[in-house]
Amino acid sequence: MAPQNVEITVKKTERTDLPIPFGKANCTPGRLxxxxxxxxxxxxxxxxxxxxxxxxxxxxxxxxxxxxxxxxECSEHLIKLAADIAFGPEWKRVGDAMHGTLVLTRRGEGAVTVHRIDGTTHYIAAPVTEGDPIAELDAAAPSIAAEIRLTPGRCDPHAFAEAKKAFLFPVRASVDRGEQRVVIVSPPKDVQDRLIHYALDVCGLPTS
Structure with a gap:
């Protein structure tokens, strides 16, 4: 990273902690x-x-x-070189669950396999149809979508007040069935708002 002027005065103390940004990783293609x-x-x-x-x-x-x-960071980078992994825009409520899709879109070479999607502090995530893999983007395919379902993981009001990582979903994927790596996938803001409203309703909490 380029030098940053912080202009901090350190007084006569035994210890002073200074926050330092470390920038993005310098990743290499093909390997960590x-x-x-x-x-x-x-x-x-x-x-x-x-x-x-x-x-x-x-x-x-x-x-x-x-x-x-x-x-x-570089594990995620290697997957993203081959394909983009994102939540689809369409979501519908089925009983007490929200059903949507996880979409893989071709970017580079190699077959991309999604083995698992993990939940967050607030939501339990699972494929609609159980199995491994959840989805596999063939090396020649432009895109593929897999149906997934979300249900609330916690219903206490305190959880909703501290929902800082509610939408950072870890997706475990691999290229050409190699080592599994984690990609963090987040739904867009409008979908996040819908999911919060849905979870509050399922949990029996006020929605406004």
Missing amino acids: PDVQPATVVAHVRVGAEQEPRKVTFEIPHPDPLLTRLLHD
């Missing part, structure tokens, strides 16, 4: 990259000094958090 050594470079002016001094902080290598973040 290895995490590389990383450093944080700061330009610091101490006391009455006129000119800042350059200070380099080395991050212990390999850092487990950076390794996990790189693996997660």
